[in-house]
Structure formats: structure tokens, C-alpha cells
Amino acid sequence: MKIAVIGAGAMGLxxxxxxxxxxxxxxxxxxxxxxxxxxxxxSGVYVSRDHKNRHLVPVDIFLPEEYTKIPDLVILFTKQMQSGAAMQACRHFIGEHTYVLTNQNGIGSVDEIRNYVPDQQIIAGIALIATVLNAPGDVDFMGAKGAAHTQLVNVTEKPDTFTHEVVREFEKAGMNPTLQTNYMGTLWSKLLMNSVINTLCTLMDITMGEYVAYSGADDLSSRLIDEGYAAGLADGVNFMQSREEMLQIIDHESSQVNPLHHPSMYQDMVNSRPTEVDYINGYIVKTAKKHGLEAKNHEMLVDLLHLAESAKQLNL
Structure with missing residues (x-):
């Protein structure tokens, strides 16, 4: 399969x-x-796994204006706020039959992708994968080989032949894909987890394991989950997990899978990059307000995160 990955950050790499x-x-x-x-x-990318076995992997990289091939699949892995500019810059190599896949954090990029390809050629989904960008062109895969999980879902919720081909390639790559047919339910499952883990770990400068080790973690998580479920249900989301199951997923991912990991939002903060909080907690706040509801805990976290970003910039 001919694949072009837009974005050579941690997850794109x-x-x-x-x-x-x-x-x-x-x-x-x-x-x-x-x-x-x-x-x-x-002449390539330095790849480590859990800080070990750093080695150079040869890859081909281009600026958008240099790239002239027409891929079968484009994988968009910029930050959410960069999606529109990235799609605009890369529109010339998106062919009539090119599919675009996104597993970005938060919700919003599909609306940008829709400007260039029809819904039946958009594959969305989520990544349960911890990865750290140590420096440009230097990436660390966290977790044992084959331990990562992905969920793929067509925006139309109707998997076609090409989608099944993508799933097979993900399987061969050890990315453990699950093909779903619930578009918004799939995206909201990761949105809720990120709205708890990413934001709180970033604000408190702690790892995922340190968060769930706190005696009041389940209560904090539950308050945020409850607001998210209320907003999502009002918006017609068919959730794939109950509130209790979502809490269990957060606890398991944080205590058993990636206890030593700092989430991507934390990595953005420490490197003075804008965070995606407006596309995670902010998306929940916006959805709640659309239906006359409040999500005050999420709204507070958005404000606190932006305050932390502002303080970081003042101290540069």
C-alpha cells in the first residue's frame, strides 16, 4: 500500500x-x-523502545510542496489545531481515490478532511498508544512490542474493501486494530479518557500512574466522566461503554499499561507548544452548551490549562 503520513511527530512517526x-x-x-x-x-529517524535500543530507521521525508506522488492512504497526524492548514498544504496529492485516516486526539479534524475527500473515504478512530518525541527525528515507542491498540471506524459506519485492507496492514504492523461501526461512540471513548488523564496529568506535572494512585482519583474521574456522558448523550452519541466501564478503562490504562507515561498534552506543555485542550475538554464544554447544559468541571480545566500555557510563555 502506498501511504503518505502528514506529520512527523511522535504518533506520525x-x-x-x-x-x-x-x-x-x-x-x-x-x-x-x-x-x-x-x-x-x-537520513532517517532515530527510534527507541522504552529508552532502549536507539537505532536509525531510514525514511523518506518531504515538504508538502516537494511531494508529487498520489498515495492510496493519507494518515493525518498533526495536532488538531493544525489540521486545516495541513490538509490545505497537502491537497494537491490527495487523489480521487485517496482515503484519509486520522487517529488524532480530540475531535475536529474530520470536519477539515471533509473539505477534500467524501465521507466514504475518511477513516477515523483512536490510538491507545504511548509515544514520546525526544527531539525532531528522535522518537521513543513506549510499551512492549505489539502491546499497542488502535480502533478504526469509517465516518459512514460502513466498512468497505479498502478499509479492510487498511485493517490488515495495521495487523501486520502489530498495531492490534479493532474495526468499529460506531463512529462518534468510538471517538468519544478516547475523548473522555483524554479529558481526564491528559489534562490532569499536565496540570499537576505527574504521570498516569501517579494520578490513579491518588486516593481521590476515581472521584475526580467520575465527575468529569459524568459531565462528558451528559453532553454526549444530549448530542446523540451512542456510547460504547458505561460510565463505570470508562472509569475502569482509565484506571487500567493508567495503572497497568502506561503508569510511567506523561500524556501528549504534558509533552506539548513542557516543550512550550500549544495544547489540544480546546479539542478535548473544550469540545465537551461546547457540546454541553449547544444543548443548554453545563460542564463546569471541564470548563474549569480548560481555563486552568490555558492559564498554565500563559504562565509557561511568560517564563520563557
Missing amino acids: RYGVLLQEAGNDVDFVELWKPSYQAIREQ
């Missing part, structure tokens, strides 16, 4: 490298010049 190692023809298209330059100068 992980997806692209794994799919390349599985036998696919993968190119990276990068809008961020420092990343592009580092990878070109190195």
Missing part, C-alpha cells in the same frame, strides 16, 4: 515506521521545518 516495517511504501510529509531538516540530515 510511530504509525509510519511500523507500517513501513510491515512492508508498505511509506513517505512522510512534514510541515514543521526543524523536523524535516533533522530527518533529512540524519
Whole structure:
């Protein structure tokens, strides 16, 4: 399969490298010049797993204006707020039959993708994968090989032949895909987890394991889950888990799967990059308000996160 990965950050590199190692023809298209330059100068990407076995993986990388091939599949892995600009810059190589896949955190990028491809050629979903970008062109895969999980879902909720081909390639890449047919339910399951773990771990400068070890963690999580469920149900979301099951997922992912991991929002904060809080907690607040509801806990977290971002910039 011919694949172009837009975005050579932590997750874009992980997806692209794994799919390349599985036998696919993968190119990276990068809008961020420092990343592009580092990878070109190195002639590849440095890859580690859990801080060990750092090695160089040769990859091909291009600026958008340099790339002229027409891929079968485009994987969009920029930050949510960069999705529109990325799709605009890369529109020239999205062919009539090209599919676009996104497993970004938060909700919002599909609306940008829809400007360039029809719904039947959009595959969304979520990634339960911990990855750290140490520096441009230097990525650390967290967790044992084959331990990552992904969920893929067609925006139309009607899997077609090409979607099944993508699932097979993800399986060969050790990404443990599950094909779902509940579009918004799939996205909201990760949205709720991120609205708890990403935001609170970032604000408190702690790992996922440190969060769930706190005696009041379940109560905090439940308050945020309850507000999210109320907003989602009002918006017509068919949730795939109960509130209790979502709490169990958060506890399991944090205590058993990635207890030592700092979420991606934390990584953005410490590196003075804008966070995606408006597309996570902020999306829940916006959805609640649309239906005359309040999500005051999420609203407070959005304000506190932006305050922390502002304080970080003042101290640079």
C-alpha cells in the first residue's frame, strides 16, 4: 500500500515506521521545518523502545510542496489545531481515490478532511498508544512490542474493501486494530479518557500512574466522566461503554499499561507548544452548551490549562 503520513511527530512517526516495517511504501510529509531538516540530515529517524535500543530507521521525508506522488492512504497526524492548514498544504496529492485516516486526539479534524475527500473515504478512530518525541527525528515507542491498540471506524459506519485492507496492514504492523461501526461512540471513548488523564496529568506535572494512585482519583474521574456522558448523550452519541466501564478503562490504562507515561498534552506543555485542550475538554464544554447544559468541571480545566500555557510563555 502506498501511504503518505502528514506529520512527523511522535504518533506520525510511530504509525509510519511500523507500517513501513510491515512492508508498505511509506513517505512522510512534514510541515514543521526543524523536523524535516533533522530527518533529512540524519537520513532517517532515530527510534527507541522504552529508552532502549536507539537505532536509525531510514525514511523518506518531504515538504508538502516537494511531494508529487498520489498515495492510496493519507494518515493525518498533526495536532488538531493544525489540521486545516495541513490538509490545505497537502491537497494537491490527495487523489480521487485517496482515503484519509486520522487517529488524532480530540475531535475536529474530520470536519477539515471533509473539505477534500467524501465521507466514504475518511477513516477515523483512536490510538491507545504511548509515544514520546525526544527531539525532531528522535522518537521513543513506549510499551512492549505489539502491546499497542488502535480502533478504526469509517465516518459512514460502513466498512468497505479498502478499509479492510487498511485493517490488515495495521495487523501486520502489530498495531492490534479493532474495526468499529460506531463512529462518534468510538471517538468519544478516547475523548473522555483524554479529558481526564491528559489534562490532569499536565496540570499537576505527574504521570498516569501517579494520578490513579491518588486516593481521590476515581472521584475526580467520575465527575468529569459524568459531565462528558451528559453532553454526549444530549448530542446523540451512542456510547460504547458505561460510565463505570470508562472509569475502569482509565484506571487500567493508567495503572497497568502506561503508569510511567506523561500524556501528549504534558509533552506539548513542557516543550512550550500549544495544547489540544480546546479539542478535548473544550469540545465537551461546547457540546454541553449547544444543548443548554453545563460542564463546569471541564470548563474549569480548560481555563486552568490555558492559564498554565500563559504562565509557561511568560517564563520563557
